[in-house]
Amino acid sequence: MPHLSTAQWDGGLPLALLAVGAVGAFAGARLTSLYVPGQRIKQLFGVLIVVMTAYKIITLPM
Structure with a gap:
């Protein structure tokens, strides 16, 4: 935060x-939607949640 006043922002890229x-x-x-x-979107989202949860559990540091 102390250097925020001296920062140079390029607005083009954002x-x-x-x-x-x-x-x-x-x-x-x-x-x-077309x-x-x-129902298929709900199923895919459910699979994504299960896969990401499994990944996070597997990669937990021990």
């Missing part, structure tokens, strides 16, 4: 990433 991310999120949501049934 704005470009924000714009591309917003367009990508909108397009992804639109395409998913071509993937809601």
Whole structure:
């Protein structure tokens, strides 16, 4: 925090990433809603949660 006043910010890259991310999120949501049934998305999300939980348990330091 003490160096925040002397920091130099380049606004171009964050704005470009924000714009591309917003367009990508909108397009992804639109395409998913058209071509993937809601039940399949719920199943995939459940599998993702189980896989990530297993990964975190396996990689816990002992």
